[in-house]
Amino acid sequence: MIRLEKRAQPSKLWTLATPFVAVVLTMIVGGIMFAMLGSDPFEAIRIIFWDPLFSEQFAAYSRPQLLVKAGPLILIAIGISMGFKAGIWNIGAEGQYIIGAICGAGMGLAFYPAESFIIFPLMILAGALGGWAWAMIPAVLKVRFGTNEILVSLMLVYVAEAFLASVSSGLLKNPDGMGFPGSRNLQQYPAAANLEIFQGSGMHWGVLTAFLAVIFAYVLLSRHMLGFQIRLTGEAPRAAKFAGVNPARIVFLCLGMAGALAGMAGMFEVAGPAGQITIDFNSGYGFTAIIVAFLGRLHPVGILLAGLLMALTYIGGELASLMLGIPGAAIQLFQGMLLFFLLATDVFINFRIRLSKTEAV
Amino acid sequence: MKRRTLLASAAALTLAFGGAAFAEDKTKVGFVFVGPVGDGGWTYEHNKGRLAVEAHFGDKVETVFQESVPEGADSERVMTQMALSGADLIFTTSFGYMDPTINVAAKFPDVKFEHATGYKQADNVSVYSARFYEGRAIQGHIAGKMTKTNKIGYIASFPIPEVIRGINSAYIHAKKVNPDVEFSIIWAYTWFDPAKEADAAQALIEQGADVILQHTDSTAPQAAAEAAGNVVTFGQASDMAEFGPFPRVSSIIDDWAPYYIDRVQAVMDGTWTSTSTWDGIGAGMVAIGEISDAVPADVKAEALAMQDALADGSYHAFTGPINKQDGTVWLAEGETADDGTLAGMSFYVEGLTGEIPN
Numbered sequence: 001m002i003r004l005e006k007r008a009q010p011s012k013l014w015t016l017a018t019p020f021v022a023v024v025l026t027m028i029v030g031g032i033m034f035a036m037l038g039s040d041p042f043e044a045i046r047i048i049f050w051d052p053l054f055s056e057q058f059a060a061y062s063r064p065q066l067l068v069k070a071g072p073l074i075l076i077a078i079g080i081s082m083g084f085k086a087g088i089w090n091i092g093a094e095g096q097y098i099i100g101a102i103c104g105a106g107m108g109l110a111f112y113p114a115e116s117f118i119i120f121p122l123m124i125l126a127g128a129l130g131g132w133a134w135a136m137i138p139a140v141l142k143v144r145f146g147t148n149e150i151l152v153s154l155m156l157v158y159v160a161e162a163f164l165a166s167v168s169s170g171l172l173k174n175p176d177g178m179g180f181p182g183s184r185n186l187q188q189y190p191a192a193a194n195l196e197i198f199q200g201s202g203m204h205w206g207v208l209t210a211f212l213a214v215i216f217a218y219v220l221l222s223r224h225m226l227g228f229q230i231r232l233t234g235e236a237p238r239a240a241k242f243a244g245v246n247p248a249r250i251v252f253l254c255l256g257m258a259g260a261l262a263g264m265a266g267m268f269e270v271a272g273p274a275g276q277i278t279i280d281f282n283s284g285y286g287f288t289a290i291i292v293a294f295l296g297r298l299h300p301v302g303i304l305l306a307g308l309l310m311a312l313t314y315i316g317g318e319l320a321s322l323m324l325g326i327p328g329a330a331i332q333l334f335q336g337m338l339l340f341f342l343l344a345t346d347v348f349i350n351f352r353i354r355l356s357k358t359e360a361v
Numbered sequence: 362m363k364r365r366t367l368l369a370s371a372a373a374l375t376l377a378f379g380g381a382a383f384a385e386d387k388t389k390v391g392f393v394f395v396g397p398v399g400d401g402g403w404t405y406e407h408n409k410g411r412l413a414v415e416a417h418f419g420d421k422v423e424t425v426f427q428e429s430v431p432e433g434a435d436s437e438r439v440m441t442q443m444a445l446s447g448a449d450l451i452f453t454t455s456f457g458y459m460d461p462t463i464n465v466a467a468k469f470p471d472v473k474f475e476h477a478t479g480y481k482q483a484d485n486v487s488v489y490s491a492r493f494y495e496g497r498a499i500q501g502h503i504a505g506k507m508t509k510t511n512k513i514g515y516i517a518s519f520p521i522p523e524v525i526r527g528i529n530s531a532y533i534h535a536k537k538v539n540p541d542v543e544f545s546i547i548w549a550y551t552w553f554d555p556a557k558e559a560d561a562a563q564a565l566i567e568q569g570a571d572v573i574l575q576h577t578d579s580t581a582p583q584a585a586a587e588a589a590g591n592v593v594t595f596g597q598a599s600d601m602a603e604f605g606p607f608p609r610v611s612s613i614i615d616d617w618a619p620y621y622i623d624r625v626q627a628v629m630d631g632t633w634t635s636t637s638t639w640d641g642i643g644a645g646m647v648a649i650g651e652i653s654d655a656v657p658a659d660v661k662a663e664a665l666a667m668q669d670a671l672a673d674g675s676y677h678a679f680t681g682p683i684n685k686q687d688g689t690v691w692l693a694e695g696e697t698a699d700d701g702t703l704a705g706m707s708f709y710v711e712g713l714t715g716e717i718p719n
Contacts, residue, residue, distance in 0.1 A: 058445055065438055165550050169520050169718065178480055178705040180521055185460055273434035275460055279519055279550060283431040318439055321427055322446060328397060328429040 004351040014348045019295060019306070022341035029341075030334045039324045047323055048316030048334075058319060064202025066311045068273050071207035072097070072265040074307035076289035078213045079261030081298040083254035085221070087234040090255055092138065092153025093262040094286025095160035096131040100263020101270040102167055103130025105183055105277045108192030109172060112184065119191040123267055124205075131263015132256050134160065139255040143248045149255065157286070165279045172277050183277040186270065194272030206268025210307075213261060217300040230254065262286060291339050313338065388629050390414060390621075391448035392426035393439055395455035396553040402578025402598040403552060403615070404428065407454045407477075410617030417622050421629070432457025440465040444472045450628045452621065453477065455552070456521060462486060473633050475624060478523060480704065482635050489620060492641030493523065494530040494703070495671045496613035497574075498678040499649055499664050500595050501534030503611060504542075504572040506660045507593050511541045514565025516558060516575040516582055517548050520717050522706040524576050529710045530678050531574055534667075536712055545570055548718055555581035566592055583609055593655075600650040611664070612650030619645055639700065643672045679703065684711035 027049075031041035047055075052062040076093045083090045104127030111119050138152035167173075169181035176184075186192045197203050221227035232240040233250045241247065265285065274281055292310050296302030317331035392411050396404035411424050425448065430439050436458050443451055444465060450473045453462045459479035466474045466486045474486040482488055504513050513535060517524050528546060535542045545568055547561040558577045562585035565573055572593040575582045580601050586592035586608035594604065596612025620638065627633040640646035649668050652661045670676035681692030686709040692698060709717060 058442060061441055061445055062438075068434070069438075161550075165519075166718065178522075180456070180480070180705075181519065187464075269434065273437070275434075275464075278432065278457060280432055280457065283433060283435055315438070318427065319442060322391075322425055322439075322442055325425070328427070 001356050003354050003356065004347070005354045007350055007352055010349050011352075014345075015297065018342060018345040018349065019297070019302075021345050022295075022338060023309070025341040025345070026334065026337045030337055033330060033333065034324075034326060037326060037330060039320075039326055044320050044324055044326065047320040048313060050316075051319055052312055052315045062315050062319070064196075064200060065315055066308060067202035067207045068204070069311035069314055070307040071204070071210045072269050072285045073289050073292045073310055074304055075206065075210040075213055075265040075268075076258075076262045076286055077292040077296065077303045077307060078210070078217045078300060079258035080289060081293040081296070081300075081303060082217065082221075082230055083258050084293060085234045085298050086230045086250050086254050087237065088251055088254045089150045090135065090138070090153050090258045091150050091290065092135075092155075092157045092286070093258060093289055094282060094284065095153065095157035096134045096259040096262035097266035097269075097286045098157075098160040098164050098282050099134040099266070100127040100131035100259075101266030101274075101281060102164060102172070102277060103127055103263065104267025105186060105192075105270045106167075106172060108186055108189065108271065109184060111191065112189060115191045117191075120194070120205075120271075123192060123271060124264060127263045127267025128260040129263070131266065132260040134263070135255040135259025136252070139252050142255075143251055149251075153255075161282065164277070164281060168277050168279050168281070174276075181279055185275045187272070187275040192271055194268050204268065204272045206265060206272060209264060209268065211304075214300045214304045221300065226253070262289075291335075295339065295342055310335075386421070387423045388418070388421060388450070388625060389446075389448045390422060390424045390625055390628075391440075391443040391446075391451040392424065393430050393436060393443070393451065393453045393455075393458060394426060394428040395430060395432065395457070396578060397428050398426070400553050400578050401580045401601060404454070404578065405599050406615045407452070407617055410621040411452075413618035414621050414625050418625060418629075422625060430458075433461070437461035437464055440474075441468070444469040448472060450475070450625060450633075456523070473624075473628055482637060484635055487624070487634075487636045487638070489636075489638040489640075490523070491615055491646040492639060492678075493613060493615070493647055494526040495641040495678050496647050496649060497527040497530035498534045498671065499667055500574060500611065500613065501531035501536075502538055502667060503652070503656055503660060503664050504531065504574060504593070504595075505535030505537065505539035506663075507610070507656065508535075508539065508542060508572045510569045510571045511539065511543060512568065512570045512572075513542060513544050514562070514568070514570030514573040515544055515546045516561045516565070516573065516577050517546050518552050518576050519550060520548065522704060525709070525717060526703060526706045527576055528713070529706070532713055533679070533683065533710060544713055546713075546715060549577055551577065553578045555579040558582050559585050562586065580604065596650050602650065605651070606653030607655040609653070610655045611652040614648040614650050616645055616648050639704075641671065642668060643674060685709070686711055686713055 027045050031045055034044040035041045051058055053059055080090050080093050104123045107126035108123045138149040141147040141152055142149045172183040174184045194204050229245045233245055292306045296306035313335050320326050321331055394404045398404055398408040415424055427439050430436050452475045454477045456478045459481050462474050462476045463481050463483055466483050476488050478490045479488050532544050545565055549557050549561050551557055558579050559581040562573055562582035566589045573582055573586055575597045578598055583594050583601055583604040586594045592608055593610055594608045596609050598615050600612045600614050601609050652664055677697035679698035681696040682694045683692040685691045
């Protein structure tokens with residue numbers, strides 16, 4: 001008889017080990033799946049995890065792309081992880097990302113075709129404010145009326161998508177676009193373009209911001225009173241109240257920070273890799289970031305690594321699909337397994353397996 | 362295939378091309394798909410075109426594809442990786458891939474690109490699309506004759522000229538045979554989302570529509586119509602024959618195979634040049650799926666006659682008199698629409714209600 005026994009203390013070892021165990025399990029089960037699909041599992045795993053980094057043919061291009069893909073994931077995940085730590089579940093980062101992109105691009109396009117060094121910083125500000133404002137809706141509703149921020153923030157994603165569709169075929173539509181929806185391409189507007197800081201490195205301003213956010217979050221959570229209050233609110237809400245933490249303030253702070261970071265991520269994306277506001281500009285970063293946040297244990301450094309790993313599975317997955325003809329759905333399944341195994345192995349943090357001969361009562 | 366060295370100018374990275382060695386003499390053709398190859402509609406037909414290329418050229422060609430590629434930054438990466446993997450010709454099969462295609466093409470001057478349904482060309486980027494609106498005219502005719510409630514539902518995807526053209530063409534021809542006909546249009550904002558499409562179909566059926574036209578790619582509306590029992594549908598992009606003879610009474614089929622084979626041949630012969638292709642029923646790029654027996658014989662005969670007239674050019678789907686929605690004259694008696702106006706069509710014709718969302 002196998003049974004689970006609660007540990008007296010969460011296991012430190014397992015807390016660190018489960019992400020790695022999850023990756024290994026994903027490789028094994030995913031490999032079996034690839035084999036069943038008729039591809040060589042070892043080759044598939046090699047292409048996914050190794051080739052984007054070290055293949056002669058692709059790595060020079062895909063290594064910088066890792067940063068491009070991981071940047072927004074990390075930036076958003078850092079923001080929402082603060083809320084998750086405090087027990088505030090902002091599931092709607094995707095919406096805040098969209099609104100940030102719209103505000104940022106809108107700010108830039110408002111100046112078109114003027115050239116000034118001030119335009120790009122203003123766009124960053126507009127993006128951050130846009131995302132912040134969008135996140136304030138669930139925050140205010142939660143504080144004022146006690147609504148559930150999970151539902152409100154999630155529903156606002158769909159509102160944001162409708163808004164995105166509206167501006168890309170209306171307000172921000174490219175006047176030279178022959179009636180087709182989509183804004184001007186910001187990549188072709190030097191003052192507003194989010195360019196690489198070092199040529200060919202993939203390191204654009206958004207990636208740099210993501211790295212700064214990691215450091216900022218680390219300092220905040222481990223060295224600052226506010227970080228302590230956030231953690232306390234999540235771990236022991238009543239104790240936090242007795243300690244004089246104002247829960248409304250934590251709600252505003254956590255949602256606001258998440259919104260601002262997601263908004264900035266959207267702005268950097270639209271001004272850089274994506275280039276333009278289009279009807280389906282958003283490609284799920286806000287949702288994937290939730291996986292990244294948990295995969296990274298809600299720890300800033302963990303999130304940094306998890307973001308890079310997630311980006312690796314995306315780019316490697318694309319390569320595997322290209323080189324071996326693995327169906328797109330199988331790649332998604334592979335990524336899904338990663339979260340599944342992480343959550344499944346997480347149980348060992350708080351429980352241990354006991355083998356006993358007698359039936360447990 | 363010749364061994365070549367690529368210089369990605371923006372990144373200033375030079376890659377010695379080792380990958381080409383094992384693909385000796387084969388022309389490598391890549392396809393970027395917006396949906397899954399099993400969508401039963403748009404992507405399914407493009408993939409059929411890909412398979413036709415393989416069947417036609419056999420060992421001389423190698424094809425690769427990537428499905429469900431989001432439009433935007435991700436597609437740019439997918440195309441770049443395809444070019445890096447040694448593709449000689451890449452078909453990008455959705456409107457949203459337009460700017461990414463142009464960007465990637467600039468980095469790989471030796472690779473040829475073909476972008477479907479867009480309007481931006483370059484020295485190594487061709488554009489191609491089909492005159493789906495010709496098929497819509499035939500659909501509209503049948504729909505106008507078949508409706509009993511005089512309400513026709515239309516599941517539209519995105520408010521882009523291609524979709525608006527289809528709505529106008531279908532409406533003009535439905536109205537011609539049935540002056541009482543009304544169109545209800547639902548914008549789904551997706552090319553492929555079975556759940557959303559099913560919801561839209563359900564809403565239209567509840568509003569009393571007994572004919573549903575769709576400009577989305579899944580068979581979900583067909584399934585919804587089948588469940589309702591008395592609702593007529595048409596296959597979109599693909600034949601969707603499994604829903605015939607009723608509710609699916611006919612279909613518009615995109616047949617990309619001849620074009621794809623042509624273009625691959627051109628690359629092999631070294632005669633490929635940047636072109637803009639917009640073919641219809643005449644050239645075989647748009648086909649009309651079999652009109653089932655659920656359609657009365659006389660209606661079927663009229664529809665087939667219109668198909669012939671569209672094919673030989675004796676009839677244009679947009680022939681005046683046609684007014685715009687606001688009542689101003691668009692086409693005078695006997696005048697036909699020019700391609701420029703059609704390509705950028707952003708208005709409804711007179712009689713359609715509601716506004717194009719923006």
